[in-house]
Amino acid sequence: MTPCLGPDQFIDVLDGSAEDTAAAHVAECAVCQATLAEVRLTLAAAAEAEVPEPSPLFWSQVNARVRGALGGTTQHGATGWWAWLRFDVIVPLAGMALIVAALTSAVGRVPTDRSTGRSAARPGGEGAKAPVVTATAGEPASGDGALELMLDLAATLPGSEWDTFGLAALPDLGVVAQSLSPDEQHALAVLLQAAVDRPQS
Amino acid sequence: MRPNATTAPWSLAASSAPAMPTTMTDEALVEASLAGATDAFDELVTRHRRAVYCVCYRFVNNHEDAADLTQDTFVRAWKARATFRGQARFSTWVHRIAVNVSLNQVSLKTPRGEAVDFDTMADTREPAPGHSLVVAERQAMVRAAVAALPPRQRAALILRTYHELSHQEVAALVGTSVGAVKANVFHALANLRKRLGPSL
Numbered sequence: 007m008t009p010c011l012g013p014d015q016f017i018d019v020l021d022g023s024a025e026d027t028a029a030a031h032v033a034e035c036a037v038c039q040a041t042l043a044e045v046r047l048t049l050a051a052a053a054e055a056e057v058p059e060p061s062p063l064f065w066s067q068v069n070a071r072v073r074g075a076l077g078g079t080t081q082h083g084a085t086g087w088w089a090w091l092r093f094d095v096i097v098p099l100a101g102m103a104l105i106v107a108a109l110t111s112a113v114g115r116v117p118t119d120r121s122t123g124r125s126a127a128r129p130g131g132e133g134a135k136a137p138v139v140t141a142t143a144g145e146p147a148s149g150d151g152a153l154e155l156m157l158d159l160a161a162t163l164p165g166s167e168w169d170t171f172g173l174a175a176l177p178d179l180g181v182v183a184q185s186l187s188p189d190e191q192h193a194l195a196v197l198l199q200a201a202v203d204r205p206q207s
Numbered sequence: 208m209r210p211n212a213t214t215a216p217w218s219l220a221a222s223s224a225p226a227m228p229t230t231m232t233d234e235a236l237v238e239a240s241l242a243g244a245t246d247a248f249d250e251l252v253t254r255h256r257r258a259v260y261c262v263c264y265r266f267v268n269n270h271e272d273a274a275d276l277t278q279d280t281f282v283r284a285w286k287a288r289a290t291f292r293g294q295a296r297f298s299t300w301v302h303r304i305a306v307n308v309s310l311n312q313v314s315l316k317t318p319r320g321e322a323v324d325f326d327t328m329a330d331t332r333e334p335a336p337g338h339s340l341v342v343a344e345r346q347a348m349v350r351a352a353v354a355a356l357p358p359r360q361r362a363a364l365i366l367r368t369y370h371e372l373s374h375q376e377v378a379a380l381v382g383t384s385v386g387a388v389k390a391n392v393f394h395a396l397a398n399l400r401k402r403l404g405p406s407l
Contacts, residue, residue: 013393014386017374045393048400052368055349057261060270068256068274069249072281076245 007031011038016045103197233297237288248288252281255298259305265365266309268354276312280305306366306380313358352402356395359383363391364399 008031011019018024019032019042032038231239231247233254239247256277263276284301291300353361359381366377367388374385381388 012390014389016393017389044400045396048396048403049368051345051349051403052353052364052396052399055346055353057264057350058270058347060260060274064270064274065253065256068260068277068281069252071274071278072252072285073245073249075278075282076285 007034010035011041016042020046020049102194234293237291237293237297240285240288248285251284251297251301255301256281258298259301262302262305262370263309265350265353265369266313266361268350272312276305276308280308283308302370303380306362306370310358310362310381313361348403349399352399353395355402356398359387360391360395360398363388364395367392 008027011028015028236247236251259280260273260277264273267273283304362381363377366372374388377388378385
């Protein structure tokens with residue numbers, strides 16, 4: 007009888023790729039038969055051990071973690087003060103600046119409620135978009151005076167002017183302001199204050 | 208509140224740009240990511256994150272390390288995406304990265320693994336086919352036993368058994384001979400048998 011199988015030969019037998027002599031030996035050797043049976047049983051047990059399913063929330067975390075890890079390596083991986091100059095920030099900022107630029111010249115004509123200091127004027131008429139603004143304008147996000155002033159000014163803008171300035175499609179300015187990060191709110195407030203402080207021609 | 212500004216390039220892609228069409232092939236997504244479309248790579252992560260996680264988990268046998276290795280795998284894939292030539296499928300390519308990352312981890316430290324006491328957890332009850340708890344316990348014991356194997360035995364067994372790589376492929380990945388891979392698989396199974404004993 008040929009010598010008992012070595013480790014690699016047992017694996018060949020399991021894979022069905024063993025030489026004929028090895029298979030013939032197993033057919034005659036009780037020791038190798040027992041070993042082969044144990045190896046086969048263990049392999050079957052190992053094969054059925056599945057990886058436990060993680061939390062469903064984990065899968066989205068994978069994407070977020072990879073994004074975070076790549077934040078400084080992507081070709082657009084700008085960090086620093088310009089990092090917040092994104093399209094979804096710039097558009098509302100530009101819209102707000104446009105409102106301020108258009109209204110600062112007329113601010114003296116806006117009647118105010120002396121008890122609150124807020125604008126008494128409220129937009130009306132058909133097609134007016136401004137009421138959407140006034141719904142949240144009373145609670146500016148930053149508490150900054152310039153931002154509050156801008157929201158009050160925006161509340162006075164007639165609906166027709168919203169269309170004139172192409173602002174009808176913009177989201178609720180109050181909501182936009184509240185969605186800004188503290189740094190973004192501060193930058194916006196500085197921008198608005200500069201516009202308000204600009205001498206009128 | 209807006210996502211962290213440090214993720215700005217990705218958050219723009221995730222929130223403003225349309226998602227990559229799911230009909231795009233992996234290879235097309237790689238091309239798009241090479242052109243700077245980070246959302247294309249995000250789609251690749253979504254497609255392959257589960258497979259990569261499973262590869263990593265097999266090696267380390269715990270969620271925390273597997274999650275770290277999964278992240279590391281995709282970061283390396285991103286950095287090396289220019290070297291992807293499309294000669295192999297992307298899934299195979301990223302799978303190999305995951306294996307290499309895991310092998311490096313295995314060679315660096317002993318995995319934490321799930322806490323399993325083989326003496327006290329040996330299942331002495333009558334087998335109850337279909338009983339999920341019994342099956343889950345046995346699977347946990349097997350995973351822990353696999354994770355406790357010496358690194359080369361563990362790598363050979365995992366790659367051969369769970370990922371169905373050929374002995375030649377395993378040898379190339381591990382950096383050894385085909386004969387050594389077969390011997391490692393055999394000894395891994397023998398060690399598992401000793402550890403698991405009557406619970407098999």
